[in-house]
Amino acid sequence: MALYNFKKITVVPSAKDFIDLTLSKTQRKTPTVIHKHYQIHRIRHFYMRKVKYTQQNYHDRLTQILTDFPKLDDIHPFYADLMNVLYDKDHYKLALGQINIAKNLIDNVAKDYVRLMKYGDSLYRCKQLKRAALGRMCTIIKRQKQSLEYLEQVRQHLSRLPTIDPNTRTLLLCGYPNVGKSSFINKVTRADVEVQPYAFTTKSLFVGHMDYKYLRWQVVDTPGILDHPLEDRNTIEMQAITALAHLRAAVLYVMDVSEQCGHSLEEQVELFKNIKPLFANKPLIIVANKCDVKRIAELPEESQKIFENFQAEGFSVIETSTLTEEGVIQVKTEACDRLLAHRVDTKMKGNKVNEVLNRLHLAMPTKRDNKERLPFIPEGAVARKKRMEVDTPRRKLERDLELELGDDYVLDLQKYWDLMNSSEKYDKIPEIWEGHNILDYIDPDIMRKLEELEKEEELREAAGEYDSEPESEDEEMMEIRQLAQQIREKKKLKILQSKEKDTRGPRMPRTAKKVQRKVLEQEMTDLGLDMTNKDDAHYVRRSRSVTRKRKRDESETPKSVARSRSSSRTPRDVSGLRDEKMVKKVKTMAKKAQKKMNRLGRRGESDRHIFDLKPKHLLAGKRKSGKTQRR
Amino acid sequence: SIKMHEKRNTKQKNDEKTPKGAVPAYLLDREGQSRAKVLSNMIKQKRKEKAGKWEVPVPKVRAQGETEVLKVIRTGKRKKKAWKRMVTKVCFVGDGFTRKPPKYERFIRPMGLRFKKAHVTHPELKATFCLPILGVKKNPSSPLYTTLGVITKGTVIEVNVSELGLVTQGGKVIWGKYAQVTNNPENDGCINAVLLV
Numbered sequence: 001m002a003l004y005n006f007k008k009i010t011v012v013p014s015a016k017d018f019i020d021l022t023l024s025k026t027q028r029k030t031p032t033v034i035h036k037h038y039q040i041h042r043i044r045h046f047y048m049r050k051v052k053y054t055q056q057n058y059h060d061r062l063t064q065i066l067t068d069f070p071k072l073d074d075i076h077p078f079y080a081d082l083m084n085v086l087y088d089k090d091h092y093k094l095a096l097g098q099i100n101i102a103k104n105l106i107d108n109v110a111k112d113y114v115r116l117m118k119y120g121d122s123l124y125r126c127k128q129l130k131r132a133a134l135g136r137m138c139t140i141i142k143r144q145k146q147s148l149e150y151l152e153q154v155r156q157h158l159s160r161l162p163t164i165d166p167n168t169r170t171l172l173l174c175g176y177p178n179v180g181k182s183s184f185i186n187k188v189t190r191a192d193v194e195v196q197p198y199a200f201t202t203k204s205l206f207v208g209h210m211d212y213k214y215l216r217w218q219v220v221d222t223p224g225i226l227d228h229p230l231e232d233r234n235t236i237e238m239q240a241i242t243a244l245a246h247l248r249a250a251v252l253y254v255m256d257v258s259e260q261c262g263h264s265l266e267e268q269v270e271l272f273k274n275i276k277p278l279f280a281n282k283p284l285i286i287v288a289n290k291c292d293v294k295r296i297a298e299l300p301e302e303s304q305k306i307f308e309n310f311q312a313e314g315f316s317v318i319e320t321s322t323l324t325e326e327g328v329i330q331v332k333t334e335a336c337d338r339l340l341a342h343r344v345d346t347k348m349k350g351n352k353v354n355e356v357l358n359r360l361h362l363a364m365p366t367k368r369d370n371k372e373r374l375p376f377i378p379e380g381a382v383a384r385k386k387r388m389e390v391d392t393p394r395r396k397l398e399r400d401l402e403l404e405l406g407d408d409y410v411l412d413l414q415k416y417w418d419l420m421n422s423s424e425k426y427d428k429i430p431e432i433w434e435g436h437n438i439l440d441y442i443d444p445d446i447m448r449k450l451e452e453l454e455k456e457e458e459l460r461e462a463a464g465e466y467d468s469e470p471e472s473e474d475e476e477m478m479e480i481r482q483l484a485q486q487i488r489e490k491k492k493l494k495i496l497q498s499k500e501k502d503t504r505g506p507r508m509p510r511t512a513k514k515v516q517r518k519v520l521e522q523e524m525t526d527l528g529l530d531m532t533n534k535d536d537a538h539y540v541r542r543s544r545s546v547t548r549k550r551k552r553d554e555s556e557t558p559k560s561v562a563r564s565r566s567s568s569r570t571p572r573d574v575s576g577l578r579d580e581k582m583v584k585k586v587k588t589m590a591k592k593a594q595k596k597m598n599r600l601g602r603r604g605e606s607d608r609h610i611f612d613l614k615p616k617h618l619l620a621g622k623r624k625s626g627k628t629q630r631r
Numbered sequence: 632s633i634k635m636h637e638k639r640n641t642k643q644k645n646d647e648k649t650p651k652g653a654v655p656a657y658l659l660d661r662e663g664q665s666r667a668k669v670l671s672n673m674i675k676q677k678r679k680e681k682a683g684k685w686e687v688p689v690p691k692v693r694a695q696g697e698t699e700v701l702k703v704i705r706t707g708k709r710k711k712k713a714w715k716r717m718v719t720k721v722c723f724v725g726d727g728f729t730r731k732p733p734k735y736e737r738f739i740r741p742m743g744l745r746f747k748k749a750h751v752t753h754p755e756l757k758a759t760f761c762l763p764i765l766g767v768k769k770n771p772s773s774p775l776y777t778t779l780g781v782i783t784k785g786t787v788i789e790v791n792v793s794e795l796g797l798v799t800q801g802g803k804v805i806w807g808k809y810a811q812v813t814n815n816p817e818n819d820g821c822i823n824a825v826l827l828v
Binding site: 116118121124 | 702719741743744815817818819820821
């Protein structure tokens with residue numbers, strides 16, 4: 001809602017400034033370097049960007065203006081009317097309409113020129129088009145000079161309007177010029193409205209705020225109204241009329257009893273009668289101001305009758321004097337009370353109340369029994385209250401004592417001790433009592449003693465007093481311990497050995513290495529195995545007779561090929577295969593894999609030689625049924 | 632030829648050349664004649680007519696070559712065929728204009744370059760109006776451009792001047808007049824013309 005955001009409307013720049021601003025922004029924010037020899041699409045893009053950028057800027061700024069300015073239909077009728085009075089509704093709407101048109105025109109221009117630029121085939125042509133486009137946009141803005149100026153003035157004035165909340169509690173002051181409205185508001189609120197002896201000192205509405213019954217109240221001061229028909233009223237008076245017409249407030253019609261304002265009482269009453277229709281449905285109070293100069297009682301009979309008539313009609317008349325402040329507070333309270341009552345009434349009559357009332361329920365506790373239960377007030381509170389009223393001197397503080405004694409003062413906290421036997425306060429404290437050493441319970445050296453004790457403990461531990469005794473172990477345990485010891489030593493040795501090894505590059509797995517016979521024998525003997533018997537050993541190099549015998553026995557393909565590598569090697573085509581069947585299968589597989597290669601006549605995998613680059617069956621023939629699509 | 636006959640050498644009396652004093656006999660009775668080519672009236676008239684026929688505000692225009700005005704469009708599966716041309720200047724097509732089937736149209740006039748209105752200035756009133764174009768009368772560069780409707784600087788176009796409310800002697804309302812284009816429309820994005828009164 002634009003109601004309270006009149007202060008946040010963006011600044012409307014003047015036409016010249018607007019143009020300069022946008023063009024310099026285009027200059028700064030778009031790339032500037034272009035050469036004739038660039039590709040045409042790049043040139044086109046470059047210039048199109050400039051046109052679009054300028055259009056964007058104008059568009060954004062103008063939309064901002066259009067959205068920020070309040071729409072007269074959207075805001076509260078009080079503000080709508082006020083703006084109409086001050087700025088002329090038609091002019092305002094026209095100005096905004098022109099801005100809207102300008103915005104659309106700029107958009108169209110940019111669109112057209114971008115479209116044309118697509119056919120630009122040289123740098124010169126594109127540049128000229130861009131120049132034409134920017135020029136046109138700027139001319140459109142130049143034509144809006146008047147509207148922009150007007151809107152800027154409206155904006156400045158709008159932001160200085162007083163923030164009057166049309167829905168809250170308000171007191172409205174009205175009357176002839178110079179009757180004392182502004183002095184009243186100065187007295188009641190913190191507003192500092194100018195008060196001068198000439199008429200129409202207040203030229204516009206002013207707001208002040210005050211508190212009453214823990215609520216915030218608005219007091220609106222209006223310029224004085226003269227008595228002539230509505231059509232003849234000028235802008236200043238119209239503001240007051242607008243306020244009267246739209247704000248639902250308590251009206252304080254201020255009259256000058258002493259006629260110092262320059263208008264007689266009859267004139268003031270005339271005015272009152274003329275604007276009476278505006279007071280419909282509003283609580284009204286007649287404020288007879290400047291009573292320090294002349295009281296109502298001092299007035300002649302006819303004038304007094306006027307006031308009596310008012311009272312008879314039901315409007316309360318209160319005499320005030322803003323100089324002596326007499327009656328001001330009375331007016332305030334009366335007006336506020338009546339307005340509150342009126343507002344409550346209106347709300348009760350309205351529809352919304354029922355929604356709330358239906359949900360409210362005041363629960364009163366029912367009496368349980370007839371016992372009287374009075375509120376409980378502790379005696380201390382009563383006494384304190386009494387003392388406050390009587391104003392007895394308070395108890396003596398230490399500070400007081402100190403001041404009294406001066407140099408002799410000793411801080412004696414023992415007198416505050418709370419002992420069972422108060423005469424013992426100043427007694428000396430014993431050392432042993434009932435067999436217990438009091439110092440045990442309160443020892444100032446305790447930290448030091450603790451440290452000494454700890455040191456002693458350390459010494460004792462070092463001496464081995466706390467070591468556990470060696471357990472009696474049986475044979476088994478001894479053996480196990482020995483073995484464990486051996487294992488540990490062996491492990492350490494192996495680690496050292498492996499570290500000494502010079503391992504660079506890829507390492508062969510252990511099973512691939514040849515194990516030397518010596519090493520094998522040595523290791524096994526270390527472990528305790530008997531290696532002297534070499535008849536059964538399978539790794540020994542036998543004499544020729546034995547080997548030959550072996551060979552004759554097993555002249556066919558050996559059934560088991562699981563031998564150690566040091567003796568006869570299996571041929572490669574049967575290595576790793578279990579039996580004859582597997583060997584056959586393997587051979588057929590190998591042949592099959594070679595078939596394709598042989599058929600294609602390729603030398604190897606990387607041979608991609610094509611023997612027939614233009615096969616006749618693909619390239620001959622007419623263009624029929626899709627065969628030629630994939631030549 | 633007849634022309635030569637008309638530009639006949641007239642013999643005029645040339646006083647200067649007549650020698651003073653004694654003159655040989657064969658030179659007597661001969662006054663100086665200056666042979667001036669006196670152009671006959673007819674020729675003078677004809678020349679004036681020719682010059683005055685098109686007294687236009689922009690008399691001389693740079694001729695636009697075909698490479699400037701028409702751009703070659705390559706078509707075909709392999710973009711080898713180059714018989715189509717696209718107009719790169721602003722052009723005017725009439726109201727009831729419909730393209731030929733795209734396969735057969737030789738000259739392409741893109742929609743983006745088609746203009747219907749021109750900003751026409753009246754030389755005496757010094758006022759400019761935005762008037763709809765009725766047609767292209769003559770393009771000074773080539774008759775081909777005239778038929779295509781290409782509008783360049785110096786082209787004479789016909790505009791609808793009913794807006795001006797001109798009336799003939801007889802009381803008939805003038806609604807079409809010629810105007811000559813004074814700017815380069817493809818550079819400015821608009822057609823500026825001067826009315827030929």
